Amino acid sequence: MIPILSLITFLPGAAGIALLFVPRRSAGVLRLVSLAVTVLTFACSLPLYFGFDADALGYQFEENRRWMPTLGVAYHVGIDGISLLLVLLTTFLMPLALVSAWGSVEDRFKEFTATMLLLETGMLGVFVSLDLFLFYVFWEAMLVPMYFIIGIWGGPNRVYAAVKFILYTMVGSALMLVAILGLYYQYGAATGRYTFDVPVLAQYVMAPGLAQNLMFLAFALAFAIKVPLFPFHTWLPDAHVEAPTAGSVVLAGVLLKMGTYGFLRFCLPFFPDASLSFGPLVFALAVIGVIYGAWVSTVQPDLKKLVAYSSVSHLGFVMLGIFTLNQQGLVGAIIQMVNHGLSTGALFLMVGMIYERRHSRLIADFGGLWRIVPAFSALFLVVALSSLGLPGLNGFVGEFLILVGAFQRNAWLAAVATSGIIFAAVYLLWMYQRVIFGEVTHEENRRLRDLTPREWAVLVPVVALIVWIGVYPTAFTGKTEATVEALIMQVEAKTGVNR
Amino acid sequence: MDAIVFPPIALMPLLPTLIVLGAAMLVMALELGPRGIPRELSAVVALAGMIGALLATLAQWGTTARAFRDMILQDNYALFFNVVICYSGALVVLLSIDYLRRRGSDSGEYYVLVLFATAGMMLMAAAGDLVVVFLALELMSLSLYVLAGLFKRELASGEASMKYFLLGAFASSFLLYGIALIYGAAGTTSLDRIAAAMTARPRDPLFVIGLGLVLVGFGFKISSVPFHMWVPDVYQGAPTSVTALIATGSKAGAFAALIRVLAVVPRGLAPDGAALLWAVAAVTMTIGNVVAIAQSNLKRMLAYSSIAHVGYMLVGLVAGGAAGTGSVLFYLLVYAFTTAGAFGVITLCERSRDEAVEVADYAGLARRHPLLAAALGLFLLSLVGIPPLAGFVGKFYVFGAAVRAGYVWLAVIGVLNSAVGAYYYLRVVVYMYMREPEGAATDYAPSLAGGLALAVALLGIVLLGVVPAPFADLAQAAVAPLVR
Numbered sequence: 001m002i003p004i005l006s007l008i009t010f011l012p013g014a015a016g017i018a019l020l021f022v023p024r025r026s027a028g029v030l031r032l033v034s035l036a037v038t039v040l041t042f043a044c045s046l047p048l049y050f051g052f053d054a055d056a057l058g059y060q061f062e063e064n065r066r067w068m069p070t071l072g073v074a075y076h077v078g079i080d081g082i083s084l085l086l087v088l089l090t091t092f093l094m095p096l097a098l099v100s101a102w103g104s105v106e107d108r109f110k111e112f113t114a115t116m117l118l119l120e121t122g123m124l125g126v127f128v129s130l131d132l133f134l135f136y137v138f139w140e141a142m143l144v145p146m147y148f149i150i151g152i153w154g155g156p157n158r159v160y161a162a163v164k165f166i167l168y169t170m171v172g173s174a175l176m177l178v179a180i181l182g183l184y185y186q187y188g189a190a191t192g193r194y195t196f197d198v199p200v201l202a203q204y205v206m207a208p209g210l211a212q213n214l215m216f217l218a219f220a221l222a223f224a225i226k227v228p229l230f231p232f233h234t235w236l237p238d239a240h241v242e243a244p245t246a247g248s249v250v251l252a253g254v255l256l257k258m259g260t261y262g263f264l265r266f267c268l269p270f271f272p273d274a275s276l277s278f279g280p281l282v283f284a285l286a287v288i289g290v291i292y293g294a295w296v297s298t299v300q301p302d303l304k305k306l307v308a309y310s311s312v313s314h315l316g317f318v319m320l321g322i323f324t325l326n327q328q329g330l331v332g333a334i335i336q337m338v339n340h341g342l343s344t345g346a347l348f349l350m351v352g353m354i355y356e357r358r359h360s361r362l363i364a365d366f367g368g369l370w371r372i373v374p375a376f377s378a379l380f381l382v383v384a385l386s387s388l389g390l391p392g393l394n395g396f397v398g399e400f401l402i403l404v405g406a407f408q409r410n411a412w413l414a415a416v417a418t419s420g421i422i423f424a425a426v427y428l429l430w431m432y433q434r435v436i437f438g439e440v441t442h443e444e445n446r447r448l449r450d451l452t453p454r455e456w457a458v459l460v461p462v463v464a465l466i467v468w469i470g471v472y473p474t475a476f477t478g479k480t481e482a483t484v485e486a487l488i489m490q491v492e493a494k495t496g497v498n499r
Numbered sequence: 500m501d502a503i504v505f506p507p508i509a510l511m512p513l514l515p516t517l518i519v520l521g522a523a524m525l526v527m528a529l530e531l532g533p534r535g536i537p538r539e540l541s542a543v544v545a546l547a548g549m550i551g552a553l554l555a556t557l558a559q560w561g562t563t564a565r566a567f568r569d570m571i572l573q574d575n576y577a578l579f580f581n582v583v584i585c586y587s588g589a590l591v592v593l594l595s596i597d598y599l600r601r602r603g604s605d606s607g608e609y610y611v612l613v614l615f616a617t618a619g620m621m622l623m624a625a626a627g628d629l630v631v632v633f634l635a636l637e638l639m640s641l642s643l644y645v646l647a648g649l650f651k652r653e654l655a656s657g658e659a660s661m662k663y664f665l666l667g668a669f670a671s672s673f674l675l676y677g678i679a680l681i682y683g684a685a686g687t688t689s690l691d692r693i694a695a696a697m698t699a700r701p702r703d704p705l706f707v708i709g710l711g712l713v714l715v716g717f718g719f720k721i722s723s724v725p726f727h728m729w730v731p732d733v734y735q736g737a738p739t740s741v742t743a744l745i746a747t748g749s750k751a752g753a754f755a756a757l758i759r760v761l762a763v764v765p766r767g768l769a770p771d772g773a774a775l776l777w778a779v780a781a782v783t784m785t786i787g788n789v790v791a792i793a794q795s796n797l798k799r800m801l802a803y804s805s806i807a808h809v810g811y812m813l814v815g816l817v818a819g820g821a822a823g824t825g826s827v828l829f830y831l832l833v834y835a836f837t838t839a840g841a842f843g844v845i846t847l848c849e850r851s852r853d854e855a856v857e858v859a860d861y862a863g864l865a866r867r868h869p870l871l872a873a874a875l876g877l878f879l880l881s882l883v884g885i886p887p888l889a890g891f892v893g894k895f896y897v898f899g900a901a902v903r904a905g906y907v908w909l910a911v912i913g914v915l916n917s918a919v920g921a922y923y924y925l926r927v928v929v930y931m932y933m934r935e936p937e938g939a940a941t942d943y944a945p946s947l948a949g950g951l952a953l954a955v956a957l958l959g960i961v962l963l964g965v966v967p968a969p970f971a972d973l974a975q976a977a978v979a980p981l982v983r
Contacts, residue, residue, distance in 0.1 A: 069968070070968055071971075073968075137887050138886075140885055140891070141885060141886050143885070144880060147925070151932065159933050159934075162929075162933070163922070163926075163929065166925065167918065167922060170917075174915055174918045177895075181903075181910065184899075184902075185902055185903045
C-alpha cells in the first residue's frame with residue numbers, strides 16, 4: 001500500500017529543500033525540476049480521484065502512525081469528499097502558478113521555487129490532516145512561505161502587505177490554539193482519553209453553552225480571517241495586489257479555501273450548537289461580503305484590485321452556502337470553492353500576463369485589446385464569464401446550488417445575495433468592456449504580443465476544467481454528496497441530542 | 500560537648516560540577532604556563548569540561564543521591580538542568596573563540612569565569628539547602644558580573660558590568676534577607692526541613708515575608724517584571740557571547756533553584772502564590788513584548804524578548820504540577836538552543852570592523868550570506884513559535900498546561916502576546932530578506948567553531964520541534980517527584 005497522501009504532501013517540500021542546493025545559475029534545471037515535481041505531485045493525486053469511493057462514509061486513504069503517544073498526537077491523514085477536491089485543486093494549480101512565474105520572477109528564482117514548493121506542502125498538509133496538532137502545525141507553518149513570497153517577490157508595497165498578512169492570520173490562529181487545547185482537555189476530562197484525533201473528537205457531543213460558544217468563536221475567528229469574511233478582509237486586497245502573480249494565484253486559489261475548509265471540517269462538527277446559534281450572524285456577514293465585495297470591485301481602477309475584491313464577494317457566497325446547513329447549500333459551497341480557485345486563479349494569471357507586457361494594471365491604460373491580442377481576449381472572456389456565473393460554465397453551478405440552499409434558510413437574505421451575481425456581471429463585464437472593446441486608446445498597446453505557447457499551456461487546462469465543471473458538474477459534486485450528507489446528519493443528530 | 504562529626508564525603512553526586520571546576524583549574528594553570536601555549540587550548544579545555552560534564556550527567560541519569568547532609572541533591576531534576584546548562588555553556592564557548600579574538604579580548608580568564616559561572620548554575624539546580632542556593636547564585640553571578648565587563652575599553656560593557664553588579668548585589672541581599680527570615684522561622688536552611696516546618700505553620704508571617712523576599716531575589720535573576728530593569732542594558736552592553744550565557748544558562752540555573760524553593764510551599768499557601776505569579780506572568784510577557792517592538796538594537800530587542808519568554812515560562816509555573824513545571828523545564832531547554840543560536844549569529848556578523856548589533860545592520864543579509872540569514876531566520880521563527888520548530892512546541896506545552904489547570908485566560912494572554920512577538924521578530928526577517936543595505940554591508944566573520952555551534956543549535960530546534968515528546972516526557976518525569 002503506497003501512502004499516497006504522505007507522498008503528495010511531502011514530495012514538493014522535500015524537492016524544494018533539495019533545490020536549495022542546486023547552483024543558482026542553472027535556472028533551466030530549476031524550472032524543469034520544479035515543474036516535474038509539481039506535475040508528478042498532480043499525477044500522484046489523480047489516483048485519489050479515481051480511487052475515491054463516493055458512496056463510502058468516513059475518511060479514505062487514511063494513514064495513522066504514532067507520533068507523540070503520551071500527548072495523544074498522531075500522524076493521522078486522510079481525505080473525504082470535501083478535502084479530496086481541495087487537494088486536487090491545489091495540486092492542479094501549483095504547476096500552473098509555477099510556470100506563470102517563469103517570465104516574471106528573475107530575482108532569486110531558486111529561492112522562489114523552493115518557497116513555492118514548501119508552500120504546496122503546507123497547504124496540502126492542512127487539507128489532509130486529521131489530527132488537530134498536525135493540522136495546526138501545517139496551518140501555521142504555511143504562513144511563512146507565503147509571507148516570503150509576498151514580502152520578497154511582491155510589488156512596491158510588499159513589506160507592508162506581507163507583515164499585515166502574517167500578523168492578521170497569526171492573531172486569528174493564536175486564539176484557535178487555546179480553543180484546540182480547551183477542546184482537548186474537555187474531551188479528555190469527559191472521556192479519560194486525551195487525543196487530538198479529529199474523527200474521534202468529532203464524535204464528542206459537547207454541551208451547548210459558553211464553553212462551546214467561545215471555542216466556536218476562537219476557531220471561527222481564525223477561519224473568518226483566512227476566508228476572509230467581512231469585516232476581516234482588509235488584509236486581502238493588500239496581499240493580493242502586492243503578491244507576484246504566482247503568489248496571488250495560490251493565495252486566491254487555495255489559501256482562502258483553508259478558511260472555508262476549516263468551517264466545514266472543524267466548526268460544524270465540533271461545535272454544532274454554536275454554529276446554529278451564530279449561523280444567522282455569519283449568514284448576514286456573508287451577504288454583506290457578497291454585496292460589499294461586488295460594489296468595491298466595481299469602482300476599482302486597478303485590475304488586480306478588482307479581482308482581489310471580487311474574491312471577497314465570491315467567498316461570501318461560499319460562506320453563505322456553508323451556513324445554510326443543507327445539502328444543496330453545502331455541496332454548492334464546496335464546488336464553489338473549486339470554481340473560485342479556477343476562475344479567480346485564471347483571472348490573476350491573465351492580469352499577470354498583461355502586466356508583464358505593459359507594466360501597468362490600470363484599466364484606463366487599456367482599451368481595444370480585442371484587435372491586438374484576440375486569443376487573449378477570447379480566453380479572458382471565458383474566464384470572466386465563468387467568474388460571473390454564466391450558465392454552462394462552472395461558476396453558475398456553485399452559485400445556483402448555494403442560492404437554492406440559501407432560499408430555504410432565509411429567503412430575504414438570499415434575495416439580497418442574488419443581486420451579488422448581478423453586480424458581478426456589472427463589474428466584470430464593465431471591466432472587460434473597458435479593457436478589451438472599443439478603440440485602441442494607447443499607442444503602446446499596439447505592440448502587445450498575443451499569448452505565447454507557455455501561456456497557452458498554462459491557460460488551456462484551467463479553461464478546460466472551467467467548461468468541464470460547467471457542463472458536467474456531477475463528476476465533482478458526486479464525490480462530495482455522501483460526505484456532505486453525513487456532515488449534515490452529524491450536526492442534526494448532535495443538536496437534536498442537546499435539545 | 501559532642502565531637503564534631505564530619506559528614507561522609509561523597510563526591511560522586513557532584514561529579515558533573517567537579518568536572519567543570521576541574522577544567523577551570525586546568526585553564527588557570529595553562530594561563531600560568533609558558534607563552535607559547537596557543538590561546539585556543541584554553542577554549543578546548545573549557546569545551547572538554549562542558550562535554551565531560553554533559554557525559555557524566557548522562558551517565559548518572561536515573562540515579563538519585565544526596566551529599567553533604569542533604570545540601571546537594573542529585574536527582575533527574577538536577578541532571579536535566581545540567582544538560583541544559585552544559586549545552587548552553589558548550590555553545591557559548593564555541594561561539595567565543597573567534598569572537599573574542601576579533602575583539603582583541605581573548606584570554607584564559609574568560610574561559611575560567613565561564614566555567615565558574617557554569618558550575619554555579621549547576622550547583623543551583625542541585626541545591627538542597629538555601630545556603631547552597633545562595634553560594635551557587637553568587638558563584639554564578641560574580642563570574643557573570645566580571646564577564647559582562649570583559650571589553651574593558653568599551654563604555655557600554657563597563658556600564659553593563661556595573662549595573663549588573665549593583666542591581667545584582669541588591670537582589671542578592673533581598674535573597675539573603677529572605678533566607679534569614681525563613682531560617683528564623685524554621686530553624687534550618689535545609690529545604691526538606693523547611694517544608695516540614697511550613698506545613699506545620701503555613702501562615703507564619705516570617706515564612707510569608709521570607710518567601711516573598713526570596714522571590715524578589717529570584718525575580719531579579721530570571722528577569723521577571725518588575726525586576727527586569729537591568730536586562731536591556733546588560734544584554735546590550737555585555738559581550739554577545741556573555742549575553743548568550745546570561746540569557747540561557749543563568750536563567751536556567753535561577754529557574755532551577757526557584758522551582759526547588761517553590762516546591763517547599765505547602766498547598767495551603769499555594770493559591771495566593773499562584774494569584775501573584777499569575778499577575779507577574781501576565782505583566783512580564785506583556786511588557787517584554789510591547790517594549791521589544793520599539794527597539795532598534797537587535798541585542799536590546801532580544802533582551803526584551805527574553806523577558807517576554809520568562810513570562811511564558813512563568814505561565815507554566817502558575818499551571819503547576821508535573822505538567823506545568825515540566826513544561827517550564829522543556830521550555831528552558833528549547834529556549835537555550837534558540838537564544839544561544841540567535842546571539843550566536845550576532846557574534847558572527849560584523850559591519851565596518853564593528854559588531855553588527857542594529858536591526859538595520861542586517862538589511863540584505865540574505866542576499867550576501869544566505870546561510871547565516873536562514874539560520875537567524877529559523878531561530879527567530881522558533882522564538883515566534885512557528886511550527887515545526889521547537890519554540891512552538893515549548894509554547895504548546897506551556898499553554899497546554901495552563902489550559903489544563905484552568906488558567907484559560909492566562910493562556911489567551913500568552914498566545915496574543917506571541918502574536919505581538921511575531922511583529923518584532925519578523926521585522927528582523929524583513930530587514931534580512933526584503934531590504935537592501937544602506938552604506939557598508941554586514942559581513943560574515945568566518946568562524947569554524949561558531950558555525951559548528953550554530954549547526955548544533957539548529958539541529959536542536961528542529962529535533963526538539965519534530966520529536967519533542969521524548970524530551971518533554973523526560974522533563975515531566977524529572978520534575979514529578981518534586982511537585983508531588
